[in-house]
Amino acid sequence: MLLGMRHDEPVMAPRKKTRSLKGTLPALPIHPPFAPMEAMLVDKVPVGAGWQYEPKWDGFRCLLFRDGDHIELQSKAERSLSRYFPEISAAARALKPECFVLDGELIVLLGQNASFDDLLQRIHPAASRIALLARTTPAIFIAFDLLVDGQGQLLVERSLADRRRALEAFAARYFKGADLFRLSPATNDLKEARRWLTRTGGALDGIIAKRNDLPYRGGQRDGMQKIKNQRTVDCVVGGFRYNEGKPVVGSLLLGLYDEEGKLNHVGFTSSLAAREKPALTTKLRRLIEPPGFTGAAPGGPSRWSTERSAAWEPLKPELVVEVSYDHFSGGRFRHGTKLLRWRPDKSPGQCTMDQVSRKGAKLGSILRS
Numbered sequence: 001m002l003l004g005m006r007h008d009e010p011v012m013a014p015r016k017k018t019r020s021l022k023g024t025l026p027a028l029p030i031h032p033p034f035a036p037m038e039a040m041l042v043d044k045v046p047v048g049a050g051w052q053y054e055p056k057w058d059g060f061r062c063l064l065f066r067d068g069d070h071i072e073l074q075s076k077a078e079r080s081l082s083r084y085f086p087e088i089s090a091a092a093r094a095l096k097p098e099c100f101v102l103d104g105e106l107i108v109l110l111g112q113n114a115s116f117d118d119l120l121q122r123i124h125p126a127a128s129r130i131a132l133l134a135r136t137t138p139a140i141f142i143a144f145d146l147l148v149d150g151q152g153q154l155l156v157e158r159s160l161a162d163r164r165r166a167l168e169a170f171a172a173r174y175f176k177g178a179d180l181f182r183l184s185p186a187t188n189d190l191k192e193a194r195r196w197l198t199r200t201g202g203a204l205d206g207i208i209a210k211r212n213d214l215p216y217r218g219g220q221r222d223g224m225q226k227i228k229n230q231r232t233v234d235c236v237v238g239g240f241r242y243n244e245g246k247p248v249v250g251s252l253l254l255g256l257y258d259e260e261g262k263l264n265h266v267g268f269t270s271s272l273a274a275r276e277k278p279a280l281t282t283k284l285r286r287l288i289e290p291p292g293f294t295g296a297a298p299g300g301p302s303r304w305s306t307e308r309s310a311a312w313e314p315l316k317p318e319l320v321v322e323v324s325y326d327h328f329s330g331g332r333f334r335h336g337t338k339l340l341r342w343r344p345d346k347s348p349g350q351c352t353m354d355q356v357s358r359k360g361a362k363l364g365s366i367l368r369s
Contacts, residue, residue: 025072028101028148029148029152031067032063032078034074035218035219036074036103036219037103037216038076039221040226042225042226043227046225051188051212052160052161052164052187053189054184054186054208054210056204056206057107057114057184059107059114060106060119062075062081062104062106062141063103064088064092064104064141066097066098067099068098069093073088083130085134086134087138088139091178091179091181095181097150097170097174099150100149100150102145102146104144107142108138108139109140112364116329116334119139139180140181140182142182142183142184143167143182143184144186147163150173155216156218158215159212160211160215164186171183182367184367185367200366206227206229208224208227210224211223228326231325231356232322232323233323233328233355234343234355235256236256236263236319237252237255237284237315237319238265238314239265239292239313239314239315240252240253240284240313240315241268241311241312248278250272251269252321252339253268254267254321254323255293255351257348258295262295264293264295264296266296266331266332266356267325267332267333269323269337270336284313284315285313287318287319288314292313293314296331298312318348319342319348320342320344320346320351322339323337324337325338
């Protein structure tokens with residue numbers, strides 16, 4: 001992932017020309033590019049009668065515009081996603097109303113759970129590859145707001161409570177038999193929202209809280225808050241990297257054992273207090289011993305790293321840390337992790353992949369068409 005990119009904003013594959021959204025679908029009361037409503041990240045779920053709670057999905061935010069046969073899928077960054085998800089455009093075209101705008105999320109479901117890796121594969125320059133993936137791993141559109149209803153009436157100035165009632169009526173009338181469309185659940189009961197996290201076995205990304213009384217505030221964050229589902233795991237420290245240009249540790253390289261007993265590199269943590277780095281560096285140097293990782297190992301230099309920043313020191317597998325993370329997919333933490341504490345009470349052999357597996361997770365159990 002490129003530095004500075006959000007995990008839910010796709011990195012567009014290079015193309016000779018980038019199609020502008022300006023001026024598309026002019027017959028609608030709103031048309032792309034249109035700024036979606038955004039969320040502020042908070043630590044605690046807001047409580048009170050004025051809040052509506054929804055699941056936080058791990059996918060691509062998408063505004064879906066329809067005006068007759070013209071369909072436009074717009075990303076959070078106001079770029080076109082239409083060419084990457086032809087099956088969604090076709091499914092939207094098959095819905096009965098010929099004029100509407102939905103706000104929602106694109107995800108790829110494999111069984112009962114979302115696969116962000118499969119979703120990312122859709123951002124590809126080759127139309128033939130996109131067409132193949134659209135057939136073999138089709139995306140679904142999870143609707144959580146209605147901005148223009150099936151009669152072409154603009155709803156953005158109405159309260160969320162009114163828009164939710166309109167969305168539920170829209171879904172009940174038009175989503176039946178539409179396999180690629182789902183209605184995102186919503187509740188005013190925080191206990192019910194917390195039960196979603198339990199029912200999905202930790203597969204849900206978190207909870208979104210929205211003000212019931214506010215209109216749709218495109219581009220603003222004051223009416224919506226997001227609370228991420230914190231996950232923790234114990235990892236072996238299989239190596240470390242120095243701070244670039246300094247003789248102290250910069251990051252710890254984390255490992256988990258697979259079923260074959262091999263220690264695989266799964267990510268890193270760099271949330272180390274500066275005052276603790278000199279003593280920690282001395283401790284780590286005493287443990288330097290190849291190979292560090294016996295399975296998947298850290299990669300070498302890339303287009304975003306130098307030879308020095310990619311170099312790492314292997315360690316004897318003796319140290320265990322507990323870290324928090326947001327996503328684990330493709331055998332790796334998708335982002336850097338946060339060091340919570342050292343675990344001298346834990347045996348390195350207890351640090352297995354089972355901790356991050358989603359056995360029993362059923363994200364699809366809270367979705368309905």
